[in-house]
Amino acid sequence: MTTATLSGKELAGIIGQRVQQEIRSLEHDGVRPVLAVVMATDDESTKWYVRSIERAAERAGIGCRIIDLGHDATEQVLASVLRDLSAEPSVNGIILQTPLPEGVRTDSLVGLIAPEKDIDGANPLSLGRLAVGQPAFAPATARSVVEILDHYAIPVAGRNVVIVGRSAVVGKPLSLLLLARDAAITVCHSRSGPLGKYTKEADVVVVAAGRTGLLTGSHVSPGTVVVDVGTNVLPDGSLVGDVDEASVSGVAAALTPVPGGVGSVTTALLLLHTVEAARLQSPALVLEAAG
Template sequence: MKILDGKMLSSKIEVQIQKEVEFLNQNFIYPTLAVILVGDDPASASYVKMKSKACERVGMNTLTFAMPSNTEEEILLEKIHELNIDNKIDGILVQLPLPKHIDSSKILEAICPSKDVDGFHSLNVGRATLGFECFIPATPLGVMHLLSEYAIELRGKDCVVVGASNIVGKPLATLLLNAGATVSVCHIDTKDVSIYTKMADIVFVAVGKPNLITQEMIKEGAIVVDIGINRLSDGRLVGDVDFENVAPKCSYITPVPGGVGPMTIATLLQNTLQSAKTKLKR
């Protein structure tokens, strides 16, 4: 059993990004990520802080716009429009989830596709489906980078994605399909998830439920990518996989923390850098 070390790979990626940022700075281009945080959800605030620190590590600018939870939808849309037309801003990220009175889909569609570094705009989603160049959501892209780093071939493999969210499950399934894998997607209405996981060469799980995937659900030698993150009552962070019992059966497995999480941040930085680099062509 080998560990898919996202922490190690993300550090390598950040070193490369830092070099490219320095090059852009020499050309008077200063990559800048704008993050909008609505409300006072502790987890969201923590994620925003992590993203800001990552930007600092690689020399990127980050601007955080914190808004109260009762912010009107129109006010948020005005802020997004303001950032859309600001040439100094390369990436715009609205931290999810948003308060219930705000239509998340409407907000994500308001972000200019060329600054949509989260890859959630329908234009980017469509281009990703067709395999065209575009911004791809950070977590699925991070997973693909991790598999590539360990030379894990996807073509012809039987893969199952457990969890069908627009943020992780669906875009990840698209990337796997485009890479030549045979993909099954399980969700809340799937009758028996184990029917699919027992047959899979690679299992990806992103649900948010501790110990959802047990050793009986995985075949010997399978690869398991745990994208879930859950905080237990004792403060520990765990994924969706019963790591202790599942790991011995795996050829490769991601830890939580230290697996996919760091890769999500690294690929968000990559997307922001990609946006900033378009200024070199102007």
């Protein structure tokens, strides 16, 4: 059996076009969306990632403010910057980039991101709103999985989606997004026993555990669609997912590649969320809606 490759690149292009449309429409109303990224680390791969967001934003016509507070930034300074950005009308979206300096409580900082600017769903309130069906931004990675399944017309309603990994960034918000689409969801993880017990019964498996080679061909059944959310950097600098591609290929019906799968869509969605946030915050558009 041939395993189809579910590339994220085409979808990222389509989302990019939606971003362009939104930007033109916002321009018409005199609004230019602005994304702020707050960081406090010297980690090179993080700096590289933030620069890639900056370049993508600028290419799209979204203003991008990188606020680099340095590796010794205090929680107090980070909090004050997040409060200012949350209150600043010209800023539409805010990302608090991890890792943060040791001893800084990320938990309490993300609660300072105004929910309407929380375009990567980091504030617990965003997660809670998703859970009760109120408008909120999901973490871009979680939404990315759903958008890929939609793009390739893979149904989830009435089907069993197994999520490997219970993080607040992927596993939990993704389970909420999929429940809202009428899937049955199973969340398993490193402490829930043999993986195959769950993944072999799945229609769709989403792996988001951060462990190279975790899901192998023996864990999946023919016909299963596998989405690989893992992004693990090998010692040689190359990027691999959580799926053992060699053994899963030939068993699964379809598989997202790493790189070029979920990650490609995630950056596009961060920009889409930023323009969506700008639209929701635009006074002109709010008046239009009210009138």
